[in-house]
Amino acid sequence: MTQTASQPGMFEFQIKAIDNGxxxxxxxxxxxxxxxxxFMPVGTQATVKSLTPAQLEDIGVQVLLSNxxxxxxxxxxxxxxxxxxxxxxxxxxxxxxTDSGGYQVFSLGALRRIxxxxxxxxxxxxxxLHELKPEFAIxxxxxxxxxxxxxxxxxxxxxxxxxxxxxMNRTHQWLRRCVQAKTRSDxxxxxxxxxxxxxxxxxxxxxxxxxxxxxxxxxGGLSVGESKSKMHxxxxxxxxxxxxxxxxxxxxxxxxxxxxxxxxxxxxMFDCVLPTRLARHHAALTRAGRINLSNAAxxxxxxxxxxxxSCYTCRNFSRAYLRHLIxxxxxxxxxxxxxxxxxxxxxxxxxxxxxxxxxxxxxxxxAWLQPNSHVQKG
Amino acid sequence: MTQTASQPGMFEFQIKAIDNGxxxxxxxxxxxxxxxxxFMPVGTQATVKSLTPAQLEDIGVQVLLSNxxxxxxxxxxxxxxxxxxxxxxxxxxxxxxTDSGGYQVFSLGALRRIxxxxxxxxxxxxxxLHELKPEFAIxxxxxxxxxxxxxxxxxxxxxxxxxxxxxMNRTHQWLRRCVQAKTRSDxxxxxxxxxxxxxxxxxxxxxxxxxxxxxxxxxGGLSVGESKSKMHxxxxxxxxxxxxxxxxxxxxxxxxxxxxxxxxxxxxMFDCVLPTRLARHHAALTRAGRINLSNAAxxxxxxxxxxxxSCYTCRNFSRAYLRHLIxxxxxxxxxxxxxxxxxxxxxxxxxxxxxxxxxxxxxxxxAWLQPNSHVQKG
Numbered sequence: 001m002t003q004t005a006s007q008p009g010m011f012e013f014q015i016k017a018i019d020n021g022x023x024x025x026x027x028x029x030x031x032x033x034x035x036x037x038x039f040m041p042v043g044t045q046a047t048v049k050s051l052t053p054a055q056l057e058d059i060g061v062q063v064l065l066s067n068x069x070x071x072x073x074x075x076x077x078x079x080x081x082x083x084x085x086x087x088x089x090x091x092x093x094x095x096x097x098t099d100s101g102g103y104q105v106f107s108l109g110a111l112r113r114i115x116x117x118x119x120x121x122x123x124x125x126x127x128x129l130h131e132l133k134p135e136f137a138i139x140x141x142x143x144x145x146x147x148x149x150x151x152x153x154x155x156x157x158x159x160x161x162x163x164x165x166x167x168m169n170r171t172h173q174w175l176r177r178c179v180q181a182k183t184r185s186d187x188x189x190x191x192x193x194x195x196x197x198x199x200x201x202x203x204x205x206x207x208x209x210x211x212x213x214x215x216x217x218x219x220g221g222l223s224v225g226e227s228k229s230k231m232h233x234x235x236x237x238x239x240x241x242x243x244x245x246x247x248x249x250x251x252x253x254x255x256x257x258x259x260x261x262x263x264x265x266x267x268x269m270f271d272c273v274l275p276t277r278l279a280r281h282h283a284a285l286t287r288a289g290r291i292n293l294s295n296a297a298x299x300x301x302x303x304x305x306x307x308x309x310s311c312y313t314c315r316n317f318s319r320a321y322l323r324h325l326i327x328x329x330x331x332x333x334x335x336x337x338x339x340x341x342x343x344x345x346x347x348x349x350x351x352x353x354x355x356x357x358x359x360x361x362x363x364x365x366x367a368w369l370q371p372n373s374h375v376q377k378g
Numbered sequence: 379m380t381q382t383a384s385q386p387g388m389f390e391f392q393i394k395a396i397d398n399g400x401x402x403x404x405x406x407x408x409x410x411x412x413x414x415x416x417f418m419p420v421g422t423q424a425t426v427k428s429l430t431p432a433q434l435e436d437i438g439v440q441v442l443l444s445n446x447x448x449x450x451x452x453x454x455x456x457x458x459x460x461x462x463x464x465x466x467x468x469x470x471x472x473x474x475x476t477d478s479g480g481y482q483v484f485s486l487g488a489l490r491r492i493x494x495x496x497x498x499x500x501x502x503x504x505x506x507l508h509e510l511k512p513e514f515a516i517x518x519x520x521x522x523x524x525x526x527x528x529x530x531x532x533x534x535x536x537x538x539x540x541x542x543x544x545x546m547n548r549t550h551q552w553l554r555r556c557v558q559a560k561t562r563s564d565x566x567x568x569x570x571x572x573x574x575x576x577x578x579x580x581x582x583x584x585x586x587x588x589x590x591x592x593x594x595x596x597x598g599g600l601s602v603g604e605s606k607s608k609m610h611x612x613x614x615x616x617x618x619x620x621x622x623x624x625x626x627x628x629x630x631x632x633x634x635x636x637x638x639x640x641x642x643x644x645x646x647m648f649d650c651v652l653p654t655r656l657a658r659h660h661a662a663l664t665r666a667g668r669i670n671l672s673n674a675a676x677x678x679x680x681x682x683x684x685x686x687x688s689c690y691t692c693r694n695f696s697r698a699y700l701r702h703l704i705x706x707x708x709x710x711x712x713x714x715x716x717x718x719x720x721x722x723x724x725x726x727x728x729x730x731x732x733x734x735x736x737x738x739x740x741x742x743x744x745a746w747l748q749p750n751s752h753v754q755k756g
Contacts, residue, residue, distance in 0.1 A: 052713065055430075074706055075701075089696070090699065091695055299457065312430070321467055
């Protein structure tokens with residue numbers, strides 16, 4: 001494993017402050033450092049939908065997530081590689097994380113067949129037949145060239161115990177194969193803890209995954225329909241076992257309360273399509289909750305989405321204008337609302353990081369959850 | 379007319395240089411000066427499709443066009459006015475020109491009925507019945523609050539003589555009514571010359587429209603299917619008659635050769651939906667012609683759209699990436715290609731302006747039309 005492990009120091013994680021369970025950290029990558037806690041917007045097909053990289057930089061985004069399954073099918077990992085790798089291809093020279101394609105493949109339902117060796121699936125684009133397995137998931141991610149790559153895992157519905165146990169065991173064997181398959185020393189491979197909502201399975205999975213000396217660890221299979229209390233207790237169970245000195249990534253989570261609850265329990269990294277997907281469906285995230293901007297109530301509103309937000313959209317555009325764009329079916333509505341929604345989560349993580357440094361995490365998170373208390377922004 | 383005329387000096391037009399017939403000018407407006415010749419991108423519904431105002435500023439856009447017909451129907455001129463007028467509504471504090479709605483109403487075909495007094499038409503959105511006439515077109519444009527507003531005109535197909543004569547006479551009577559209806563002194567009303575491809579009608583129309591002391595004049599009804607030679611001779615006929623000391627605006631024209639031929643014949647202003655419409659259909663404008671970026675030939679191309687272009691898109695993205703966005707149906711393709719296409723026309727007018735100052739208009743325009751000659755950029 002010496003040959004394939006990441007170079008020492010290349011993916012150093014420094015914890016700068018802890019406030020109760022919440023951590024403020026710094027994670028070094030070949031494309032620059034990531035201040036944690038961090039929210040990572042999703043650029044499924046090598047683009048965060050409707051936004052330019054310049055707009056993402058302007059928002060203060062530190063790291064993007066992109067998608068092995070989608071890029072493998074289109075344009076092809078070899079195409080991306082021949083064009084200089086994913087960073088150059090999409091013009092994002094800051095850190096990138098690619099997921100393994102596992103989640104997407106298992107979401108295909110009837111279009112895939114699973115064995116212990118691999119998953120055979122039909123492309124959602126043209127129905128063509130493909131096979132994905134741990135070694136190939138790593139090879140694709142090495143071609144794409146992200147800073148952080150993910151182990152190939154199986155992600156079942158969270159409440160079927162038998163299937164979760166089978167899937168967890170398969171995920172463990174696949175992690176071993178991913179570690180062995182990895183050849184690039186400038187990429188950090190994160191292992192993924194599975195086990196659904198079953199605390200004993202989660203504990204077993206966290207123990208197993210922790211037995212590999214990896215630069216980071218992820219919690220998969222949450223935020224897929226389970227109750228909030230199950231989500232929280234699962235995060236607690238897992239984070240008690242994962243090594244404290246490594247970054248922890250809660251996959252697919254991206255609402256204000258979920259980020260706060262995760263950070264409170266020692267999570268460092270999050271990703272979610274929600275801010276951009278909501279934006280395309282006319283919904284804005286705010287401290288006070290979601291706003292549907294297509295609502296007629298906004299027809300004459302000169303107010304921005306959120307008075308407390310300093311994003312480009314809130315500095316320059318009224319709810320009335322955004323509603324007009326929506327009603328007139330203008331693409332700019334998705335762009336402007338996406339800018340606001342991503343800013344909200346980026347700003348949340350920045351303020352929480354500062355509050356951890358100041359040991360005021362509880363007050364700051366409370367202010368976000370109870371916006372009427374009008375606490376000063378950090 | 380004293381009361382309703384524009385304030386003296388507010389819309390001053392200075393001609394800085396002339397090179398043969400081509401003019402380099404400066405047109406002052408309440409929202410800042412416009413260096414001519416100028417290309418105005420079209421923001422039909424108070425948005426240049428897929429672009430933020432910040433992106434337009436970055437491109438170097440000086441003035442936008444927006445649309446009376448569309449904004450009257452949605453969100454309503456009163457709504458725009460109550461939100462501080464069009465500049466504030468769409469967050470564009472530089473000059474804006476609104477057209478009168480005439481062109482759109484006449485394009486409705488069977489959905490409209492014309493009389494000497496007005497046009498009654500059905501909304502393309504919900505079929506509701508509306509009446510537009512010169513006084514109302516001015517009232518709407520005064521509510522919207524653009525710097526430059528257009529007279530209400532009738533715009534027929536260019537080759538039916540009888541209808542063109544009728545429409546021209548109606549346009550003349552409507553110009554008189556527009557001048558009388560105008561009340562704001564901080565808006566410049568431009569009259570429109572009609573007459574199709576008939577040189578005697580065009581001459582008559584140019585004489586009539588010139589008889590009003592207006593801050594600018596437009597040539598309507600061209601670039602709608604007539605031959606290039608007819609277009610050029612019509613521009614020549616009209617510009618021999620229009621007062622030399624006022625800006626001349628050729629409506630709806632927006633290709634590289636058409637801009638060059640217009641500027642050569644003394645035109646100062648142009649607008650067209652073409653650069654953004656082409657972008658949404660995957661076509662890029664370049665010095666060497668149009669490129670269809672969805673073409674498989676670009677799959678592995680690391681080249682930008684145009685090696686000689688310094689826009690955000692050409693500085694940062696390959697043809698292969700743009701093709702990937704198109705094939706993956708990602709909105710960002712429209713944004714990035716629109717940035718390039720508008721930049722091309724903005725850059726063209728800037729270089730031609732400089733060449734007029736330098737008395738090298740012919741060489742510069744030739745270099746744009748024959749890009750293989752590799753002439754230095756201005």
